[in-house]
Amino acid sequence: MPSDIPKTSSPLTSGQHKHFARFGDGKSAAARDASVAFQLSGLEITFDRSSERHLWPYGTLKAAEPIRNHAVDVLLSSSETPNATLFVPGTGFARELAGHASALTARAERWRHARPWLIGSLALAALIAAGSAAGFSPARALATVMPEKWRTKLGQAAINSMTEGHKRCTDPTGVAAMEMLTRRLAEGQTRKEPFRVVISDWSLMNAFAVPGSQIVMTKGLIEKAGSADEVAGVLAHEMGHGIRLHPETSIIRAVGMAAALEFMMGGSGGTLANLGLALAQIGYTRSSEHEADIEALNLLKAAKISPHGLGDFFKRVAELEGEDNAQKSMKPFDLLRTHPPTAERSEMVRKQPDYPSTPALDDAGWQALKDVCKTTVSAEK
Amino acid sequence: MPDAGATANSDQPINITFENRGDRLIGLGFVNACLKIITLGLYSFWGKTEVRRRLWSFTRINGEPLEYTGTGKELFLGFVIVFFAVLLPVFLGGAAVIALFGKQAAGLYQLAAYLLFFMLLGNAMYRAQRYRMSRTRWRGIHGSLVGNPQRYGWTYFWTLAAPFLGAALVAGIAAAATAPTVGGVLVMLALMAGLWVLPWRANTLQGMITNDMRFGDSSLTYSGSARPLYRRYLFAWGGSAFLLLMAATASILVLIHSGLAKSAIDLGQLPDFSKMPKDAPYLRSLALAIFALAGIWILTLILAAVITAWYRANQMNHFAKHTSFQEARFRLDATGRSLMWLAISNWLIAALGLIGGLVLGFVVLQYTGAIPDLPEGGAPAKDPSVLPVLLMAMPVILMTGVASTFAQFRSTRYFMSRLKLDGPVDLDNVLQGQNQGIRRGEGLAQVFDIDAF
Numbered sequence: 001m002p003s004d005i006p007k008t009s010s011p012l013t014s015g016q017h018k019h020f021a022r023f024g025d026g027k028s029a030a031a032r033d034a035s036v037a038f039q040l041s042g043l044e045i046t047f048d049r050s051s052e053r054h055l056w057p058y059g060t061l062k063a064a065e066p067i068r069n070h071a072v073d074v075l076l077s078s079s080e081t082p083n084a085t086l087f088v089p090g091t092g093f094a095r096e097l098a099g100h101a102s103a104l105t106a107r108a109e110r111w112r113h114a115r116p117w118l119i120g121s122l123a124l125a126a127l128i129a130a131g132s133a134a135g136f137s138p139a140r141a142l143a144t145v146m147p148e149k150w151r152t153k154l155g156q157a158a159i160n161s162m163t164e165g166h167k168r169c170t171d172p173t174g175v176a177a178m179e180m181l182t183r184r185l186a187e188g189q190t191r192k193e194p195f196r197v198v199i200s201d202w203s204l205m206n207a208f209a210v211p212g213s214q215i216v217m218t219k220g221l222i223e224k225a226g227s228a229d230e231v232a233g234v235l236a237h238e239m240g241h242g243i244r245l246h247p248e249t250s251i252i253r254a255v256g257m258a259a260a261l262e263f264m265m266g267g268s269g270g271t272l273a274n275l276g277l278a279l280a281q282i283g284y285t286r287s288s289e290h291e292a293d294i295e296a297l298n299l300l301k302a303a304k305i306s307p308h309g310l311g312d313f314f315k316r317v318a319e320l321e322g323e324d325n326a327q328k329s330m331k332p333f334d335l336l337r338t339h340p341p342t343a344e345r346s347e348m349v350r351k352q353p354d355y356p357s358t359p360a361l362d363d364a365g366w367q368a369l370k371d372v373c374k375t376t377v378s379a380e381k
Numbered sequence: 382m383p384d385a386g387a388t389a390n391s392d393q394p395i396n397i398t399f400e401n402r403g404d405r406l407i408g409l410g411f412v413n414a415c416l417k418i419i420t421l422g423l424y425s426f427w428g429k430t431e432v433r434r435r436l437w438s439f440t441r442i443n444g445e446p447l448e449y450t451g452t453g454k455e456l457f458l459g460f461v462i463v464f465f466a467v468l469l470p471v472f473l474g475g476a477a478v479i480a481l482f483g484k485q486a487a488g489l490y491q492l493a494a495y496l497l498f499f500m501l502l503g504n505a506m507y508r509a510q511r512y513r514m515s516r517t518r519w520r521g522i523h524g525s526l527v528g529n530p531q532r533y534g535w536t537y538f539w540t541l542a543a544p545f546l547g548a549a550l551v552a553g554i555a556a557a558a559t560a561p562t563v564g565g566v567l568v569m570l571a572l573m574a575g576l577w578v579l580p581w582r583a584n585t586l587q588g589m590i591t592n593d594m595r596f597g598d599s600s601l602t603y604s605g606s607a608r609p610l611y612r613r614y615l616f617a618w619g620g621s622a623f624l625l626l627m628a629a630t631a632s633i634l635v636l637i638h639s640g641l642a643k644s645a646i647d648l649g650q651l652p653d654f655s656k657m658p659k660d661a662p663y664l665r666s667l668a669l670a671i672f673a674l675a676g677i678w679i680l681t682l683i684l685a686a687v688i689t690a691w692y693r694a695n696q697m698n699h700f701a702k703h704t705s706f707q708e709a710r711f712r713l714d715a716t717g718r719s720l721m722w723l724a725i726s727n728w729l730i731a732a733l734g735l736i737g738g739l740v741l742g743f744v745v746l747q748y749t750g751a752i753p754d755l756p757e758g759g760a761p762a763k764d765p766s767v768l769p770v771l772l773m774a775m776p777v778i779l780m781t782g783v784a785s786t787f788a789q790f791r792s793t794r795y796f797m798s799r800l801k802l803d804g805p806v807d808l809d810n811v812l813q814g815q816n817q818g819i820r821r822g823e824g825l826a827q828v829f830d831i832d833a834f
Contacts, residue, residue, distance in 0.1 A: 022445060024520030029597060029811035031445065031520050064448040065438040066431065072402060075438065075446050077521065083813060085521040087445050106431075110416065113427040113453055117420035124421075153481050255476045263422075263464055 026083025174372025188302025229309025240295030410786030427453030503537020528593030605703030691717030709804030734784025
């Protein structure tokens with residue numbers, strides 16, 4: 001009975017250690033008893049009362065499951081006799097086979113399969129490290145070649161989703177003041193990109209840059225700012241983000257990262273469902289904040305606006321952070337959240353050499369800007 | 382050709398057993414998860430393959446093991462193709478739609494994507510099954526699935542889509558003719574009535590796939606009809622419908638009570654969160670309501686699995702009983718109680734794995750000090766960093782990996798130790814079948830996370 005396979009191997013005739021085995025020829029599902037012995041060059045399979053003999057070289061062997069130390073039996077096949085199988089019960093055989101054909105052990109197999117990926121992961125890590133050391137960012141490179149139209153469209157969608165539920169401030173004189181300030185700052189940039197600023201009727205103190213050289217500033221920020229110079233400083237900072245294409249870069253980076261994660265998780269990351277989440281969690285790194293600060297200082301200098309407005313605003317933020325825990329904002333692109341420590345930044349502004357400057361706006365212009373939310377319209381869809 | 386040593390009489394009884402000898406694949410799950418982490422997830426295809434090789438090998442027919450001859454590389458290539466041909470385009474399309482048309486369009490896009498995936502689901506399942514069959518050997522004779530995946534996929538789709546769409550249509554027309562509230566009730570009733578298609582559908586699909594199965598050159602045949610399934614289904618259906626009704630009522634109560642649906646139950650009209658007060662007590666009640674809703678539906682799913690366990694056991698036994706190979710018939714000894722316990726215990730294992738991973742991750746975060754401490758102002762001033770996320774993810778991947786491998790082992794053991802084949806089989810006359818030349822692994826099915834065992 002085939003179901004009564006002896007569980008132990010037994011030394012057969014003539015002193016040579018032979019193991020009991022079941023041999024299937026791969027042509028039909030029948031199997032027959034065989035003997036198997038370790039030879040120098042491979043496994044020798046012989047049959048009682050038959051001259052048939054197979055020699056399976058160790059290098060041609062395949063085990064149905066990787067051989068482990070405590071394996072109780074082994075199922076083998078060999079490219080020498082396609083489709084044929086050899087089932088050898090008994091722990092002794094498995095252990096001895098592992099000695100002759102170490103490639104069949106679980107450890108060897110795993111190492112063989114994992115090695116290319118380990119090397120690949122290390123190479124990837126090295127590549128990323130080298131790239132970031134050399135200042136190369138694929139996301140930024142892509143952002144640079146993104147068509148103007150897409151960037152604008154992307155930015156509008158971002159504005160709509162982020163200011164959802166808030167009206168737009170449209171008082172004509174206030175808007176004119178903001179436009180004048182924007183133009184004055186934009187003069188100093190090399191790319192001559194026209195910037196568009198949307199003022200949102202939102203009491204939260206915030207400002208953010210979105211793709212396509214667009215900026216959102218909140219009523220809360222303008223109200224809490226002490227002077228037009230402060231607003232100019234914040235505006236210059238956000239324009240700095242825009243000039244360096246930070247919003248575009250971070251969106252591309254988020255999408256790329258999500259795609260890579262999806263790939264690594266074998267597609268079960270459920271990115272489709274998390275896409276909104278991925279897009280919402282875009283933030284800037286500290287280094288891009290620093291870059292934006294530097295751009296801001298250049299813009300302010302070119303526009304002959306004092307950099308101290310930016311410094312004053314940082315101080316104000318620090319004070320607010322200290323006194324008002326409830327003001328904790330929950331939105332992405334938050335000016336307060338991912339930025340470098342405010343003290344550090346105030347210090348940087350303070351170190352700027354003095355240059356002749358005029359106020360960002362005259363008194364009338366500043367008053368008009370403060371009143372910009374006198375008239376509002378609901379955001380266009 | 383009775384060679385020396387061959388069994389003279391080739392008509393043999395078949396004895397299926399599951400012999401794991403104390404190895405419950407916990408160690409393997411651990412090793413695989415570790416390798417998965419350090420290879421950025423890519424080892425998972427090889428890890429999955431090694432698990433299958435072990436599980437197949439534990440399964441013995443007349444004392445000799447089944448053999449799984451698939452490779453990690455095949456699964457990997459299958460996935461790569463699906464990733465670049467289906468997933469990436471869908472994903473990038475979604476990103477573009479959200480970016481250009483806003484969130485409203487995203488919902489529509491997602492719906493379309495899910496519909497596409499659902500249309501492909503049956504096809505993908507068939508292909509996955511075909512791959513596994515072609516990679517399963519016993520005594521060197523491999524299995525195969527010789528039918529057309531598209532035919533199966535299409536049947537899979539329309540047998541579910543048609544009754545529900547039809548029911549929805551009828552309800553819609555009735556609602557338009559009378560009143561919307563009548564329509565709402567009718568839709569519920571129509572959906573419940575639509576559920577009556579399920580036993581017939583399962584039986585049809587099972588017949589399609591079983592009749593396509595070959596072991597060597599010999600085919601399996603399925604002769605079951607759906608009728609005997611319905612008696613047990615009555616209880617499962619009634620129980621599920623009652624449960625659904627209770628869960629829906631409880632959800633609506635929570636919605637009303639929490640103010641989530643302040644402006645009456647305007648179906649399809651989500652509350653405008655931006656207009657709601659964002660003070661702490663309000664947020665707390667909102668969080669509470671969301672937890673309550675999640676709890677209600679998780680409980681509903683668990684209870685539904687419990688209620689339907691008897692039916693599902695009955696259905697599986699029915700499938701086995703009407704599947705024959707040559708003169709022999711399969712027999713499965715699944716019972717409602719044992720199946721229920723299998724489902725519940727596997728959930729517990731999965732939950733323990735997840736919770737264990739989270740706790741471990743938290744401990745690691747604490748120990749390494751990688752938790753971004755809340756600064757003075759309340760708003761974290763630190764750089765958003767991936768490090769804490771990674772440190773948290775690793776123990777979670779590790780523990781859930783161990784848990785899922787163990788659960789997979791338990792499911793396989795359950796079925797294989799209860800499956801019997803009654804009657805003699807002429808093994809000499811089961812000859813090697815044709816090689817179908819399937820070169821790549823499961824592709825889409827992996828993405829949907831469908832696994833027979």
